[in-house]
Amino acid sequence: xxxxxxxxxxxxxxxxxxxxxxxxxxxINCLLVERDAALDPVIARAxxxxxxxxxxxxxxxxxxxxxxEWPGVKxxxxxxxxxxxxxxxxxxxxxxxxxxVRLTAALNPGxxxxxxxxxxxxxxSAESYATAVADAAAHGGRWIISLDDQLAAGISARTPEALGxxxxxxxxxxxxxxxxxxxxxxxxxVIGIISDxxxxxxFMSHELLNLVTRTNQQYRIIVKSAFxxxxxxxxxxxxxxxxxxxxxxxxxxILEFVKAGGMLIAGPKWGGFPGTREPGxxxxxYVLMAYGKGRLAVATPDFEDPYVVANDSMVLISHRYExxxxxxxxxxxxxFTAAPDRKRALVQMxxxxxxxxxxRPTVRVAGRxxxxxxxxxxxxxxxxxxxxxxxxxxxxxxxxxRGYAAAELEV
Amino acid sequence: MLKTTSAVAGxxxxxxxxxxxxxxxxxxxxVARCSSYGAELLPTLSVMFDQLGGLxxxxxxxxxxxxxxxxxxxSYRVGYLPLGDTHYTSPQVIAATxxxxxxxxxxxxxxxxxxxxxxxxxxxxxxxxxxxxxxxLSSAPNVEFENTNWLGSGKRYSRLVVPFGGYIxxxxxxxxxxxxxDVFVSLAxxxxxxxxxxxxxxxxxxxxxxxxxxxxxAGKDEPSDLxxxxxxxxxxxxxxxxxxxxxxxxxxxxxxDGYRVPxxxxxxxxxxxxxxxxxxxxxxxxxxxxPWIRGVAPASPGVIVAxxxxxxxxxxxMAVMGFDPMADRGKAPFETCDSTLRLAEDVxxxxxxxxxxxxxxxxxxxxxxxxxxxxxxxxx
Numbered sequence: 026x027x028x029x030x031x032x033x034x035x036x037x038x039x040x041x042x043x044x045x046x047x048x049x050x051x052x053i054n055c056l057l058v059e060r061d062a063a064l065d066p067v068i069a070r071a072x073x074x075x076x077x078x079x080x081x082x083x084x085x086x087x088x089x090x091x092x093x094e095w096p097g098v099k100x101x102x103x104x105x106x107x108x109x110x111x112x113x114x115x116x117x118x119x120x121x122x123x124x125x126v127r128l129t130a131a132l133n134p135g136x137x138x139x140x141x142x143x144x145x146x147x148x149x150s151a152e153s154y155a156t157a158v159a160d161a162a163a164h165g166g167r168w169i170i171s172l173d174d175q176l177a178a179g180i181s182a183r184t185p186e187a188l189g190x191x192x193x194x195x196x197x198x199x200x201x202x203x204x205x206x207x208x209x210x211x212x213x214x215v216i217g218i219i220s221d222x223x224x225x226x227x228f229m230s231h232e233l234l235n236l237v238t239r240t241n242q243q244y245r246i247i248v249k250s251a252f253x254x255x256x257x258x259x260x261x262x263x264x265x266x267x268x269x270x271x272x273x274x275x276x277x278x279i280l281e282f283v284k285a286g287g288m289l290i291a292g293p294k295w296g297g298f299p300g301t302r303e304p305g306x307x308x309x310x311y312v313l314m315a316y317g318k319g320r321l322a323v324a325t326p327d328f329e330d331p332y333v334v335a336n337d338s339m340v341l342i343s344h345r346y347e348x349x350x351x352x353x354x355x356x357x358x359x360x361f362t363a364a365p366d367r368k369r370a371l372v373q374m375x376x377x378x379x380x381x382x383x384x385r386p387t388v389r390v391a392g393r394x395x396x397x398x399x400x401x402x403x404x405x406x407x408x409x410x411x412x413x414x415x416x417x418x419x420x421x422x423x424x425x426x427r428g429y430a431a432a433e434l435e436v
Numbered sequence: 437m438l439k440t441t442s443a444v445a446g447x448x449x450x451x452x453x454x455x456x457x458x459x460x461x462x463x464x465x466x467v468a469r470c471s472s473y474g475a476e477l478l479p480t481l482s483v484m485f486d487q488l489g490g491l492x493x494x495x496x497x498x499x500x501x502x503x504x505x506x507x508x509x510x511s512y513r514v515g516y517l518p519l520g521d522t523h524y525t526s527p528q529v530i531a532a533t534x535x536x537x538x539x540x541x542x543x544x545x546x547x548x549x550x551x552x553x554x555x556x557x558x559x560x561x562x563x564x565x566x567x568x569x570x571x572x573l574s575s576a577p578n579v580e581f582e583n584t585n586w587l588g589s590g591k592r593y594s595r596l597v598v599p600f601g602g603y604i605x606x607x608x609x610x611x612x613x614x615x616x617x618d619v620f621v622s623l624a625x626x627x628x629x630x631x632x633x634x635x636x637x638x639x640x641x642x643x644x645x646x647x648x649x650x651x652x653x654a655g656k657d658e659p660s661d662l663x664x665x666x667x668x669x670x671x672x673x674x675x676x677x678x679x680x681x682x683x684x685x686x687x688x689x690x691x692x693d694g695y696r697v698p699x700x701x702x703x704x705x706x707x708x709x710x711x712x713x714x715x716x717x718x719x720x721x722x723x724x725x726x727p728w729i730r731g732v733a734p735a736s737p738g739v740i741v742a743x744x745x746x747x748x749x750x751x752x753x754m755a756v757m758g759f760d761p762m763a764d765r766g767k768a769p770f771e772t773c774d775s776t777l778r779l780a781e782d783v784x785x786x787x788x789x790x791x792x793x794x795x796x797x798x799x800x801x802x803x804x805x806x807x808x809x810x811x812x813x814x815x816x
Contacts, residue, residue: 340556344560345563350511352512354511387513420516
């Protein structure tokens with residue numbers, strides 16, 4: 026897949042073609058320019074410099090644009106900063122576009138996903154812009170670089186502060202453009218979420234992805250129409266999110282998966298369930314049944330609250346099997362992938378909030394690895410990570426990091 | 437004897453001071469040096485329990501409930517350190533205590549905690565802390581966990597009455613496990629506390645309150661189905677528990693956490709008496725109760741304190757930490773709060789006067805460490 030396009034929404038105030046000089050030494054190579062005759066000189070010069078120009082509503086072929094949120098910790102109305110501190114006893118709400126990027130890519134194989142998320146405040150920090158870049162790119166998409174008015178004006182006026190923020194932003198974009206090989210890595214997952222992700226199933230299935238993401242449970246998106254025998258490979262559980270019963274073929278394959286030791290989490294409309302009720306398997310919202318070597322967890326009422334379903338799924342499967350476990354991560358998001366030959370793995374981490382005090386993050390990664398290196402947006406080269414080896418996992422002790430970091434592991 | 441509403445309706449004595457320092461009971465306290473959670477732990481605890489008259493005397497043939505301290509979310513560490521080495525009761529101490537109780541003939545052992553804002557099984561909580569719950573479950577026969585932050589496996593909440601009438605509430609609605617046990621054990625960590633000055637065997641019991649009733653997400657009329665949020669309204673008194681639970685006795689009393697938290701702790705300890713208090717300070721932190729307190733520092737005092745009276749036990753712990761157990765509000769570690777020990781002593785739970793407490797095993801001076809020297813920390 027060609028992920029090499031890095032798009033930017035051209036500020037309408039940048040009418041002088043010399044403004045294109047700001048793009049020198051950056052990876053920005055596609056501009057979304059409004060229809061405005063005053064911008065024609067910009068378009069002409071961009072063409073001369075080999076920069077693709079498209080209209081905002083007409084992306085290039087092979088690109089799907091999704092509407093996104095400005096990524097980060099959602100602040101209350103009283104919030105005055107574009108960042109927030111994570112506390113010990115509360116999990117702040119995170120806006121992230123990662124799940125949407127992944128879903129769009131799963132529904133549109135081969136497409137490049139661009140995220141349209143305009144800055145939501147009159148002035149944003151360099152950190153916040155870098156997070157916007159990383160939030161989309163870590164999940165295989167690209168944020169359409171969009172500047173707040175003050176930053177756009179500051180870059181035009183070449184103020185050092187604005188140029189510093191611009192450098193940080195474009196540096197983050199360059200970082201991801203330079204790691205195209207990571208886009209070929211495949212998701213490591215504990216749970217597969219099966220749905221058609223459309224129509225009356227859209228709300229539940231989309232919200233489940235959104236909320237499972239927040240738990241840092243690693244998941245695989247399984248689109249019903251693209252289901253194949255290999256869709257369930259390596260999974261511990263599947264969550265059947267749809268209201269309607271699966272077709273007989275799908276049903277059979279999922280039950281085979283359960284029989285072989287997997288787990289199915291489903292609503293009551295899934296249809297008849299084989300298996301025998303587990304003795305002592307009391308759960309306030311599920312009937313638990315044994316089937317072959319595996320288990321069925323059948324919701325007693327229909328799935329109603331996706332938050333409850335997402336959290337229940339973590340416990341039904343058990344935290345024992347989670348692939349990533351964080352300490353002191355604060356409001357952290359993650360995406361765990363592996364190279365096709367499985368010799369390398371990649372844990373991309375998004376720290377959406379400041380972390381209190383000197384409590385440094387730790388991430389436990391399930392699996393056996395020999396080495397780990399840490400990539401961050403502010404360092405050109407990776408650092409060797411302090412690693413504690415457990416029986417079937419490694420604990421990575423991270424230095425203080427802000428925004429984004431990626432741990433690259435080798436078996 | 438545990439007093440429930442059915443047993444002692446109307447027995448409340450409306451906040452009167454039943455006891456005084458002079459008549460508050462005393463009990464022996466065992467102190468031991470234990471520098472690690474390794475091989476020395478089990479024999480050390482075994483000797484300590486023998487020094488207290490033997491575990492069999494307390495637990496044989498009984499259902500034992502053990503409240504452990506797993507404060508804060510399991511996703512927070514002090515630096516890179518395991519939670520059991522800092523602010524959680526160590527899993528090794530839990531397993532060793534359970535093992536010895538099983539050996540002493542306990543019929544059933546329930547490990548209790550009200551983990552932060554969740555009704556998930558405690559085992560799942562432990563896994564998030566990177567603990568292996570099976571290590572604890574297999575350390576004796578008939579061991580189980582129960583999350584007491586909600587109704588749990590019970591059919592109804594148990595109303596436990598505060599025999600002296602209560603400082604803040606006359607009675608508390610709790611998970612059934614605190615009533616359905618013959619023996620109640622507080623297995624705590626030796627720490628300072630930003631609100632209550634210290635958190636030892638008594639303060640550990642603050643966590644027996646279910647957040648479905650005493651949490652910020654509790655219902656207005658009835659307990660919420662699931663726990664949400666912390667127990668901030670016990671701290672600040674900004675709201676009342678659901679109408680289904682006993683109301684505060686004195687709604688005009690100070691709405692300050694330094695006033696309320698120590699009193700609620702004493703209410704709870706009176707309502708659900710502690711039969712055995714074990715406070716481990718093999719490894720801990722100084723300066724506060726968890727990583728969310730700025731400036732907490734890891735420490736390895738290498739000490740365990742145990743007793744059959746929580747006030748005498750906590751008094752010895754305070755001395756081990758370098759504090760004066762006779763300290764009152766205004767003096768470390770109670771600069772901004774009332775002394776839980778003083779309040780407990782006042783209602784006759786136990787004495788904090790070291791001159792009246794028999795200490796066996798290691799002397800205080802041999803194991804004293806400088807928690808007090810680190811100074812008080814403040815919440816961020």
